[in-house]
Amino acid sequence: MYELFILGELMNNPMHGYLLHQILNGIVGPTRKVSWGAIYPLIHGMLADGLIEQVPDEQPEGAKQGRGKKIKTYKLTDEGRIRFFRLMEEPIPYSPDYELHFYTKLKNFELISKELQFLILHQYKDYLRYEIRHEEERLEYASKDERIPGGEQKYIQIFFRHRLEKLRFDEMWVMQLIESHRVDGQGLERE
Numbered sequence: 001m002y003e004l005f006i007l008g009e010l011m012n013n014p015m016h017g018y019l020l021h022q023i024l025n026g027i028v029g030p031t032r033k034v035s036w037g038a039i040y041p042l043i044h045g046m047l048a049d050g051l052i053e054q055v056p057d058e059q060p061e062g063a064k065q066g067r068g069k070k071i072k073t074y075k076l077t078d079e080g081r082i083r084f085f086r087l088m089e090e091p092i093p094y095s096p097d098y099e100l101h102f103y104t105k106l107k108n109f110e111l112i113s114k115e116l117q118f119l120i121l122h123q124y125k126d127y128l129r130y131e132i133r134h135e136e137e138r139l140e141y142a143s144k145d146e147r148i149p150g151g152e153q154k155y156i157q158i159f160f161r162h163r164l165e166k167l168r169f170d171e172m173w174v175m176q177l178i179e180s181h182r183v184d185g186q187g188l189e190r191e
Contacts, residue, residue: 001101002042007076007084008108014055014075017043028100043074051080088112091123098127114181121178128171135164
């Protein structure tokens with residue numbers, strides 16, 4: 001997911017690692033941070049794989065980043081461009097990071113075909129339906145399990161219902177996006 005993020009950010013303009021780190025942390029939100037220890041090894045690996053390259057240093061003498069290091073700017077290579085499109089086409093595995101991965105793809109929609117946008121939206125809809133079925137099963141189980149004390153059972157059910165409502169809201173949202181693609185006549189039908 002972070003590789004896709006970096007490649008997507010570099011599709012339009014070269015950027016330095018500090019800015020990539022700053023943007024990524026803005027996307028993941030206030031309670032989850034991506035460390036330098038995760039970003040820089042990834043950047044170095046992408047350099048080694050030929051997906052990105054360092055832009056020749058054009059800084060005036062003496063221009064340095066906060067800790068006395070020169071700012072390194074990176075740009076996408078042709079291999080990186082190919083990798084970006086492959087990652088956009090790959091289905092997202094179901095995991096705790098699924099939504100963040102989906103949003104990383106969503107922010108890059110302007111760079112891909114309408115057909116691929118439509119496919120990604122349908123994959124997200126399928127993921128949400130999988131999660132909805134799971135929450136419905138948990139709610140039913142929690143309401144019937146006599147081993148759970150009554151007071152605890154009440155609040156477990158409140159939580160599961162709340163989670164179910166959020167998932168159904170997200171499903172409605174993605175269905176509206178799918179419908180807007182369908183109305184535009186630029187999406188492909190897939191049910």
